[in-house]
Amino acid sequence: MDIEGREPDPRFTLANERTFLTWLSTSLGLSAGGIAMAAVPREIFIPWLRTGLAVVLVVLSALAAALAYPRWRQVQRALRRREPLPSLALAPVFGYGVALVAVLALVLIVIAR
Numbered sequence: 001m002d003i004e005g006r007e008p009d010p011r012f013t014l015a016n017e018r019t020f021l022t023w024l025s026t027s028l029g030l031s032a033g034g035i036a037m038a039a040v041p042r043e044i045f046i047p048w049l050r051t052g053l054a055v056v057l058v059v060l061s062a063l064a065a066a067l068a069y070p071r072w073r074q075v076q077r078a079l080r081r082r083e084p085l086p087s088l089a090l091a092p093v094f095g096y097g098v099a100l101v102a103v104l105a106l107v108l109i110v111i112a113r
Helices: 010-039 047-081 091-112
Strands: none
């Protein structure tokens, strides 16, 4: 790891580690959702929209997985240096991205009925 600074309280380090693992599990969930959306039969949802939703979910999954370790490292560095924790600039991307997928999926469900 080799991050300079003082060793933080182990509780904070372990909380940071749990957050890292949560990012990874979120990534797996988003990926599973994207795969499930792509596997929906063609006649149930509009094909191009279904594919678009699947792509958005898988892209969000890749972002969550790719940013998990750098985020862990930034927070660990801030803890060791006794600095303020860095803000999570991509939080709105994940929040609005998942909300958009949910609303569009809801619309597709209603239209398919």
